[in-house]
Amino acid sequence: MMTKDKLRQLTGDERLGQMRESEYLGAEDIDDGTEPVLTIAGLWYGSVTLQRGKENKDVLSFKEERVPGILQVRPLIVNSTNRKTLRKLFGDAKASTLVGKQIQLYVDHNVRDPQDGGMTDGIRIRPYKPRVQKQEPVPPCTDCGNPIEAAMGKNAHWLAAYTAKNYGVPLCAACAQKRKEAVAAAEMQQETENVAEVQQDSSPESFTVDPDTGEVL
Numbered sequence: 001m002m003t004k005d006k007l008r009q010l011t012g013d014e015r016l017g018q019m020r021e022s023e024y025l026g027a028e029d030i031d032d033g034t035e036p037v038l039t040i041a042g043l044w045y046g047s048v049t050l051q052r053g054k055e056n057k058d059v060l061s062f063k064e065e066r067v068p069g070i071l072q073v074r075p076l077i078v079n080s081t082n083r084k085t086l087r088k089l090f091g092d093a094k095a096s097t098l099v100g101k102q103i104q105l106y107v108d109h110n111v112r113d114p115q116d117g118g119m120t121d122g123i124r125i126r127p128y129k130p131r132v133q134k135q136e137p138v139p140p141c142t143d144c145g146n147p148i149e150a151a152m153g154k155n156a157h158w159l160a161a162y163t164a165k166n167y168g169v170p171l172c173a174a175c176a177q178k179r180k181e182a183v184a185a186a187e188m189q190q191e192t193e194n195v196a197e198v199q200q201d202s203s204p205e206s207f208t209v210d211p212d213t214g215e216v217l
C-alpha cells in the first residue's frame, strides 16, 4: 500500500480496533463473542481525558495485563450502570470490598451514545460472579498412567468425570474401552455358565421303566 505513513499490515487473528492507542478500555478492545474475566486491582477517581474533553470519573485498574478476549488490558472508566452492577454484585462499591474481586465483562451493543444520542457499543459488567471457572487439572489415567486426552468429541475433563462415575476411577479413552470390553466379556462368561447350569438342571435324570407294567421304578 502506498502511503507516507508507516503502517503495519494486520494478518491472521489481528483485527480492527484492537491496536487502539487509548488510555482506557473500550468496547473495541474486547474480542467479539468473548467475555473477559478481570481481577480488580484498584479503584481510582479523577479527571480523565475523553474525546469530548476532561471529566471526573471513577476508574478501575486490573491485575491482568492480558487475558483471553483482551490483547492489552487497560483501566476501565466506570459509568453509573456498571457502578450499580458492582454494588449489586458485591454489596457495596468500597475499595476494601472490590479490590481482589473478579468481574466478567461483555459488550452491550445498545448503549446510548452521549455525544450523538445514537446507539453505540459499551462495556458492561455481568451482574453475576464470573462463570468462566478455573478448572481443576485433569488427573492421569488410573490404568495406564498416561494423561487423559480429548477423544470422541469429548474434552479431557468430561472423559475423566465420565469414567470416574462409571468405573470409579478416571480413565483415558483407550483404557475405558478395555474395561468396557472386559466387563462385557465377564458378563458373556457369566451368561454362558448360567446357560450351562440351566441345561444341566433340565437334563433328564436316568430312570428305569418296568418293562411289564410301564411303571417308573
Ligand SMILES: [Zn+2]
Pocket (backbone or CB within 6 Å): 141, 142, 143, 144, 145, 146, 171, 172, 173, 174, 175, 176
Ligand atoms: Zn489409560
